[in-house]
Amino acid sequence: MALVTGLWASKTLAxxxxxxxxxxxxxxxxxxxxxxxxxxxxxxxxAEMLLTACAALRLLERHGEHYGNTPLAETYLVRGRPLYFGGWIAMADRREYPAWLHLKEALHSNRPLTWDPDRQASLFDGEDPALVATFWEAMYALSITTADVLADSVDLSGVTRLLDVGGGGGANDIALCRRHSHLRATVFDLPFVCALTRPKIEQAGLSDRIDLAEGDFFADAALPDGHDAILLSKILLDWKESDCLTILHKCFTALPPGGQIVVTDLFVDDNKDGPVDAALMSLNMLIETWGRNYTAAEYRSWLAAVGFTGLQTIRFEAPAANGAVVGHKPETNTTFRVS
Structure with missing residues (x-):
């Protein structure tokens, strides 16, 4: 019954x-x-039914005849709060819920449903600008609630220059720069994403430490160099395996000997029977992208194939990620072929 009525709760929140x-x-x-x-x-x-439902979902609490925000709602659902999560709620409601109602079609077609690959080059091509802005606000909302956990879990104390590949929104860079006063970061993403990211960096007061580099990790011959670490946060799940290997190979090439790579995501268990949030997010990739949520073991095998060594999986719990795979480029530069 809880599974069947899950949509009721999510639509009430939305x-x-x-x-x-x-x-x-x-x-x-x-x-x-x-x-x-x-x-x-x-x-x-x-009105009574809506307030009652929100109170039952612990979004509101009742005091006498008045309904007010719970601490959860006050922290995550009030516009302008540092951890405001509303962008993700709006994006899921407007973009993803309608496609989920046609999940069987995605299962049989093995194609995204939230955009038309026959008419669009990507999920952003030809989209309503307001919806695109909502999408990136959603990505920031997901990342900002996870970034502090990542900063606590992954040791970047020896890193001075971080390249955040596909780091639109800059949430991870903001959290990591706040944690490490010596760190400078560069967000590498598409031009329109960089334009949407700039205000976030300015609002954080970190324009002097976080740079923006416009580009496309498929179209560009190489990633920006001059960084001793690269972060891939919730990027590879959007792409099929061959595309992931292409991205990882470019990361390997861009790093100096001894450079570090951090791949963080919501990993499916290595035996592929959970956890629930990663498994359902993977199905969400079926309706949104050409990718899926991968296992930490799959990431380690790809990183090793590209040439990274000293691979380590770090586990943590956060809304948008449950771990990171960390590796290093060997001090002696070796060229690997990616098939």
Whole structure:
């Protein structure tokens, strides 16, 4: 029953967020059913049902006749908060939920459903600019809630220059630069993504330490050099295995001998029977991309094939990732062939 009604809970959250209910309640003594009905110009019955459902989901709490934000809602669902998660909620509601209702079609066609590969070169080609902006706001929301955990888990104390490949939003770079005062970072991404990322970096007050490099890791012959570490955060799951190897080979080439690579993602278990969040995110890749969520063992094998050594898997728990695979380019530069 909980599985069947999961959509009900997610749509309740999405609607409350769309109505800006949590932002409206922030800093107030709460709202009564009557005041909610008046504010949204709806009848008493649906107002009562919405507030009751949000309270049952622990998004709101009731004090007497008033419903107010729980600490969870106040932290993640109020616009302007540092860990605001609403971008992901809006993107899932507008872009992904409709495609999930046609999951059987994706299963049989083995093609993305949120965009048309016959007409579009990528999932961003020809998209509504507002929806594209929502997508990247969602990516930032996912990353910012995970970035501090990554900073706690992966040792970058010896790194001075980090290249964040496909690091649109800059959330990881902001968290890592705040953690390591000696670190400088470069976000490498498509031009329009860099334009959307710049305000995030400026708001964080880190424009003097985080640079933006426009490019395309498939179209460009090489990645920017001059960095002693490369981060791939939730990037490779978008692509098929051959594309992942192409990206990893370019990372290997861009690093100096002794350079470090960090691949962080929501890993499927090596025996491929869980965990639930990674397995369901992998199905989400079926409707969104040509990739899937891979195992840590798969990443280690690809990194080894490209030439990285000293491979280590670090496990942690965060909303958008559950671990990282870390490797190093040998001090003696060796050329590997990628098939």
């Amino acid at each position: 609607l409350a967020h769309e109505l800006d209910l949590f932002t409206h309640l922030s800093g107030t003594a709460g709202i009564t059913i009557e005041a909610c009905a008046a504010h949204y110009r709806i009848a008493h019955r649906p």
